[in-house]
Amino acid sequence: xxxxxxxxxxxxxxxxxxxxxxxKESTIFKMVPVPRTISSSCxxxxxxxCEDINSIKNTLLQNDLELEGFYRLKEEGLKTPxxxxxxxxxx
Amino acid sequence: MTYKxxxxxxxxxxxxxxxxxxxxxxxxxYMAPERQMRQACGNPGRSGxxxxxxxxxxxxxxxxxxxxxxxxxxxxxxxxxxxxxxALNIAIKGCLKSGDHVLYTAMEHNSVLRPLGxxxxxxxxxxxxxxxxxxGCPDLDFLESAYQDETRLLVINHASNVTGSIAPLEAMxxxxxxxxxxxxxxxxxxxGSHVIDTASLGVDMIAFTGHKSLLGPTGxxxxxxxxxxxxKPLREGGTGSQSELDSHPESMPExxxxxxxxxxxxxxxxxxxxxxxxxxxxTIQEQEKMIRSYLYKRLQELPxxxxxxxxxxEPAASIVSFTIDNTDCGEIGFILENNYGIxxxxxxxxxxxxxxxxxxxxxxxxxxxPGYFTSTGDIDYLVNAxxxxxxxxxx
Numbered sequence: 001x002x003x004x005x006x007x008x009x010x011x012x013x014x015x016x017x018x019x020x021x022x023x024k025e026s027t028i029f030k031m032v033p034v035p036r037t038i039s040s041s042c043x044x045x046x047x048x049x050c051e052d053i054n055s056i057k058n059t060l061l062q063n064d065l066e067l068e069g070f071y072r073l074k075e076e077g078l079k080t081p082x083x084x085x086x087x088x089x090x091x
Numbered sequence: 092m093t094y095k096x097x098x099x100x101x102x103x104x105x106x107x108x109x110x111x112x113x114x115x116x117x118x119x120x121y122m123a124p125e126r127q128m129r130q131a132c133g134n135p136g137r138s139g140x141x142x143x144x145x146x147x148x149x150x151x152x153x154x155x156x157x158x159x160x161x162x163x164x165x166x167x168x169x170x171x172x173x174x175x176x177x178a179l180n181i182a183i184k185g186c187l188k189s190g191d192h193v194l195y196t197a198m199e200h201n202s203v204l205r206p207l208g209x210x211x212x213x214x215x216x217x218x219x220x221x222x223x224x225x226x227g228c229p230d231l232d233f234l235e236s237a238y239q240d241e242t243r244l245l246v247i248n249h250a251s252n253v254t255g256s257i258a259p260l261e262a263m264x265x266x267x268x269x270x271x272x273x274x275x276x277x278x279x280x281x282x283g284s285h286v287i288d289t290a291s292l293g294v295d296m297i298a299f300t301g302h303k304s305l306l307g308p309t310g311x312x313x314x315x316x317x318x319x320x321x322x323k324p325l326r327e328g329g330t331g332s333q334s335e336l337d338s339h340p341e342s343m344p345e346x347x348x349x350x351x352x353x354x355x356x357x358x359x360x361x362x363x364x365x366x367x368x369x370x371x372x373x374t375i376q377e378q379e380k381m382i383r384s385y386l387y388k389r390l391q392e393l394p395x396x397x398x399x400x401x402x403x404x405e406p407a408a409s410i411v412s413f414t415i416d417n418t419d420c421g422e423i424g425f426i427l428e429n430n431y432g433i434x435x436x437x438x439x440x441x442x443x444x445x446x447x448x449x450x451x452x453x454x455x456x457x458x459x460x461p462g463y464f465t466s467t468g469d470i471d472y473l474v475n476a477x478x479x480x481x482x483x484x485x486x
Contacts, residue, residue, distance in 0.1 A: 011332040011345045012136035013167055016144075016151040033139025041333040041340075043139045044147070064165065066342060 002075050005050040005086075006032075007057065008040035008068040015044040021063050022046075027056060037083045038071050053086070105469050107435045109462035110252050110280060110410050112302045112309060119362035120306055127358035134351055136331030146354050153357050154344070156364040157305075160372065161287045161297065163315055170314045170347040171357060175279035176202035178298035178314035181347055182275050183207065183246070185322030186296070189215045191243040194234065194272070196258065197223040197448040198251040201441040203277060207246070217241070223448040227256025227400055234263065238270040245272050249287075250280040253445040253458065254400025255383065255410030257281075264294050273320070279303060280408045283363070284379050284463070286372050295320055304375075304462075306367065307360030310353045322347060375463050379409040382461045382470070387411050389474045390459075395481045399449045399456060412449075412456035418484055420457045427457075431476040435459050 009015040019031050029048040034040040048056055050072055060067060070086040106114045133143030135150050154166040163169065172178040183206045187193065193207055197220055210216045219237050221229045229247075245267040247258050260276060267274045273295040278287060282297075283304030289297065294317075301311030316322060327339040328349035340346060367375060387403040390396055390413060397414050401407040414420060424437035438455040439446055446452035461470065 011330070011340055011342055012147055013151070013342075013344055016147045017166070019148075020151060020155070031144055043136070043331060044144065 003050050004047050004073050004075055005053040006035065006038060006069075006071040006073060007046040007048070007053065007060075008034060008038060008071070009042045009044070009046075010066050010068050012042050012044060014066050015042055015046065017063075018046055018060050018065055021059065021065070022056065025059065027052060027059075029056065035073065035081065035083075037073070037081055038069070041068055105431075105433045105472060107433060107459045107461055107465070107469075107473065109303065109465075110408070110440075110458065110460035111436050113304060113306055113462050115464055116306050116308075116359075117362060117366040119366070120308065120359045123358040123362045124308060124355035127355045131354075131358075134331070135354060136345075137329075137351075149354065149358055149361065150352065153361040153364065156361060156368065157299075157313060158315075160364060160367065161282070161289045161315060162291070163289050165318065167343045168316055168318060170316065170344045171352050172298075172312045172314055173310055173353070174302070174312040175277060175298045175300035178300075178312050179203055179246075179275070179277060180206050181314055181322065181325045182296045182298060182316075183244070184210070184325050185347070186244060186273060186275075186320070187216055188243070190241060191216050192239045192241040193218040193244045193246065194221055194237055194242060194267075195219075195246040196221045196229045196248055197444040198227050198229070198248045198253070198256065198258070198442065199246060199444065200248060200252060200277065200279065201443075202279075203246050203248070204444065220444065223256075223445070225399075225449050226402075227251045227254040227445065227449060229258055229263065231259070231262060231266070234266055238272065242270065242272050244275060246275045246277065248277045248280075250278075250285070250408035250410075251400070251442070251445055252280050252408075252410065253412055253440050253442050253456065254449060255280075255407035256400055257285075257406045257408065260294065261292060264292055268293065280410070283367055283372075283375070284409065285376050289315060293317075301356070301360040301363070305360060306363030306463075308356040311356040311360040314347065316343065316347070324349065326350070370463075378463055379461075380406075382465050382467070383407055383409045383411065385467050386459060386461055386470050386473075389470055390477070393474065393477055393481055395485060396477070399451065409462060410458060410460045412451070412458045414451060414454070414456050415481065415484060420455050423457050423480065426480055427473075427476060431472075433473055433476060 073081040131145035135146040158166040282299035297315040301307035326349040399412040420437040427433040
C-alpha cells in the first residue's frame with residue numbers, strides 16, 4: 001500500500017508552467033493524466049511524494065501560479081485508489 | 092551557418108519584400124513544423140499522454156521565448172493568434188464598449204482601420220485620426236488636443252509598413268496614460284527586428300505577427316495583454332480545460348485562445364525566436380539599420396527617384412518606398428521581377444491613409460524591404476537595375 005499526492009490546475013498553461021518551474025529545482029515529480037477519481041478542470045496533474053507537496057505548493061504560489069486542488073491517494077495496485085482531498089490551508 | 096539570399100526555384104530571385112513576409116528563414120524554421128507533426132502531434136491541453144504534453148511544452152516554450160524577447164515576466168499574458176490582424180481584432184473588439192472613442196494614427200494598416208471602421212459604421216464607437224507628417228511622424232500636438240471624455244484607446248503603428256517610420260511610442264504611451272487612455276501597439280513590422288521593452292514602455296497591448304521579422308511561418312502571431320486588463324474574448328470554444336462549464340475559461344492565456352492552435356507553425360516560430368535570441372535582437376536591429384541606410388543612400392544616387400520616409404540614418408524599420416514621376420509603380424515592380432529577378436511590393440500596401448499622408452495616394456509606391464539576410468551586394472545589384480530602368484524611362 002502506498003500514498004501519492006496530486007496537485008491539479010485550472011488550465012493546462014499552469015500545469016506546464018509548474019513543470020517548467022519545478023524542473024529548475026531538485027524536486028522529484030511527474031506530470032500525469034488526472035486520475036479518474038479526482039475532479040479537475042485540466043486533464044494534466046502533478047504527482048509527487050506526499051512529504052514534498054507543501055514545499056512544491058509554496059514554490060508554485062511564489063511564482064504566481066493558479067492551483068486548483070490538492071489530493072492524497074491511497075493506491076493499491078490497479079484498484080481504484082481511495083482519495084482524500086487536502087485543505088490548502090492545512091498544508 | 093549563414094543564410095544567404097539564395098535562388099528560389101530555378102530562377103535567380105533577390106528578395107526585397109520582407110515587410111510582407113520574411114525570406115529566407117533560418118533552416119530550423121523550415122524543419123521544425125515537420126518534426127512537430129511527426130513527433131509531438133498531440134493536441135495541447137486535450138489529453139494527458141506524452142505527445143500532448145510535448146505539444147503543451149512546445150507552446151509554453153514559445154510563449155516564454157516571445158515574452159523574454161519583449162521583456163514580459165509572465166508568459167500567460169502572451170496569447171497566440173493567426174497573425175497581427177487577428178491579434179488587433181481581438182484587442183480592439185475585446186477592449187472597446189459601446190460609446191467609446193478611439194484615437195489612431197494615419198500610418199495605421201487596414202488591420203486597424205477596418206475593424207475600427209466597422210465598429211464606427213455600426214454605431215458602436217467614434218474615432219479620430221492623428222495626422223502624420225510627410226515622413227510618417229504622428230502630430231503629437233494634435234494628439235494632445237484630441238482626447239475626449241469617452242476616449243478609451245489609442246492605436247499606434249509602431250513602424251509604418253509604407254515608409255518604415257517609427258512612432259514615438261514612449262511619448263505617446265505617456266500622453267495616453269496621462270489621459271487615462273489605453274494603448275495598443277501594432278508591432279507587425281518591429282517585433283523581431285527592434286528592441287521592444289514592454290516593462291519600461293508600459294504599453295497595454297502589443298500585436299505581433301510571426302512570419303515577418305520573427306522569421307516564423309505564416310499563420311502564427313500573437314497578442315500581449317498587460318496584467319489586470321481583461322479582454323472580452325472574440326472567440327469562445329474548446330480549450331481542453333473546465334470542460335463541464337458552458338462558459339469560456341477566464342484565466343489567461345486560454346481566455347483568448349479557443350480551438351486547437353497552429354502547433355506546427357508555432358514550432359517554426361519557436362525556432363525563429365531562438366535564432367533571434369542567439370543572434371541578439373540588438374545585433375539584428377543594427378544590421379537592419381545599416382542595410383536600410385545603405386539602401387537609402389544608394390537610391391539617393393539615382394536621378395528621378397523620389398524617396399519617402401525617414402532619411403538615411405534616422406531610426407526606421409527596414410523599408411524604403413519610392414516613386415518615379417509619371418511612371419506606374421506597378422510597371423516598375425513588373426520590370427524589376429521580369430528583367431532582373433528582383434521581388435518587391437508595389438501599390439498601397441493596405442495602408443491608404445499612410446499614402447495620403449506622404450502624398451502618394453492613390454497611385455502608391457514601390458516598396459523595398461530588405462531583411463536581416465540581405466547583403467550590400469544585393470542592394471548594389473538592385474541599384475544597377477534601377478539605374479538601367481530610370482535611364483530607359485528618361486529616354
